[in-house]
Amino acid sequence: MKISIQVSEGPYNHEASVTAINYVKAALEAGHEIFRVFFYHDGVNNGTKFATPPQDDMNIQKTWSELAAAHNIDLVVCVAAAQRRGIVDQGEMERNKKDGMNIMDGFRISGLGQLIEAGIESDRLVVFGD
Numbered sequence: 765m766k767i768s769i770q771v772s773e774g775p776y777n778h779e780a781s782v783t784a785i786n787y788v789k790a791a792l793e794a795g796h797e798i799f800r801v802f803f804y805h806d807g808v809n810n811g812t813k814f815a816t817p818p819q820d821d822m823n824i825q826k827t828w829s830e831l832a833a834a835h836n837i838d839l840v841v842c843v844a845a846a847q848r849r850g851i852v853d854q855g856e857m858e859r860n861k862k863d864g865m866n867i868m869d870g871f872r873i874s875g876l877g878q879l880i881e882a883g884i885e886s887d888r889l890v891v892f893g894d
Contacts, residue, residue, distance in 0.1 A: 768798070769784055769800070770802045770803075771892050772807045773805070784801070784892040785824070785828065798837045802882055803845075805842075810824060810828055811839065811851055812866050812867070829870040840871075841872065851873070
């Protein structure tokens with residue numbers, strides 16, 4: 765089964781991110797394909813490389829990045845939500861004349877069309893968070 769995921773909550777203020785990570789791991793172990801993970805609303809904060817959780821906390825951003833690299837998962841951050849929350853990649857940095865970027869390795873910024881495509885291309889779209 766081909767599955768896409770939407771994460772709509774931030775990494776440390778809601779259990780949605782960790783639950784989504786665990787779901788993705790379980791789906792992969794069961795032999796399913798993860799087509800895309802789309803981060804929306806506060807979920808875009810899963811894509812910042814500047815978060816530094818305490819040593820006894822899970823580094824959720826790093827976990828997503830490593831999971832994507834190991835399994836070739838497309839991690840997409842919603843452009844409008846990212847702009848509102850200060851998540852910046854190379855293209856957004858140049859377009860908006862920012863002096864740096866803070867997107868985590870393995871993530872990319874794109875529009876809602878990527879979420880629509882994920883819903884069309886996948887057998888299931890599973891949403892974590894409100």
